[in-house]
Amino acid sequence: MNLENLRSARSLYYQCFGEVFSFSFSKNRLANLTQYLNAMNECIFDDTLKTNFAFLLENLKTPQDMQKLIKEYDLLFLALKSAIPTTFSYIEEGFENSNALLLVRxxxxxxxxxxxxxxxxxxxxxxxxxxxxxxxxxxEKNDDLAKELFERLINPNIDEFFNLILVNEAALLFKEVALIGVAFMEFERFCFELEKPIKTQSKKVQNDLSRSEFLRRETNKQRRKLGKTQEIS
Known part of the structure; x- marks a missing residue:
């Protein structure tokens, strides 16, 4: 397989996921999503994903449809109760601004x-x-830094992030995005010649809580603080 020929397609997939999982106040938020999905569907790397792309393209045709996706984002990632964490710091350690942030910097x-x-x-x-x-x-063909970021941060943690979406009953459109993401991460592991990390049991981090439970409580605490800040402003 010639990875150089796949560079643009892989970059497009990351661009699409990056915009979908980023918060924004912009009126043009997700304006290019349908274009991305059509292009990704044309350079599909796994035929089993055709139904996932078909579902998204069928349900994301209009600006009103995009608003449904944005509302689902708010429900999954910004809700005060059971919000899915969106930083690798929380996913990895259950704390904001931890080693993951330092690594990316x-x-x-x-x-x-x-x-x-x-x-x-x-x-x-x-x-x-x-x-x-x-x-x-x-x-930019900066493959060394791409591999370092993927190997040290994305690969060990991204499965947990996608799994949190897949098991969430409120996920509809994002469930399809996550399924595509899971398959793409497997493809990226092949490209970077890396193995899927072995899942370990949740470790106790504080007050006899499991890491996942501590993560959930800390995330909710941060969401409540954010809500109070917005009310004051």
């Missing part, structure tokens, strides 16, 4: 890329930002 220092704080409100360790970063690394 260290990788960024090696590149010319920087986070546009005016446009991108989330931290560098957010899932959306890391996907967008992968897209840029592939586009």
């Amino acid at each position: 260290q990788i960024l220092i090696k590149s010319k890329l920087r986070r546009n704080e005016a446009f991108f409100k989330e931290g560098e360790d957010s899932v959306g930002f890391c996907f967008l970063l992968m897209s840029e690394f592939l586009r």
Whole structure:
């Protein structure tokens, strides 16, 4: 398999996932999503995903449909109860601004890329930002940094993120996105010659809580703080 010929397609997949999993106040949010999905469907790497793409394309035809996706995003990732964490810090350790954030910043220092704080409100360790970063690394043929980011951060943690979406009863459109994401991550492991990480039992991190339970409670705490901040403003 000639990976160089697949570079643009892989970058497109990351770009699409990056925009889908990024929070934005922009009126043009997800304006290119249908275009991305059509192009991704044309360069599909797994025929079993055709039904997933067909479902998304059928249900994301109009601006009103896009609003449904945005509302589902808010329900899954911004709700005060049982919100799915969107940073690798939370996914990996159950804390915000942990080692994952430091790792991404260290990788960024090696590149010319920087986070546009005016446009991108989330931290560098957010899932959306890391996907967008992968897209840029592939586009710029910065394969060493792409592999470092994937190997050290995305590969060990992304399955947990997608699984949290797949088991959430509120996920409809995002369930299809997650299924495509799971398959794409397997393809990326092949491209980077990496194995799928072995899933370990949740470790106790504080007050005899499992990591997953501690993560859930800390996430809800952060969402409540965010809600209070928005009410004050």
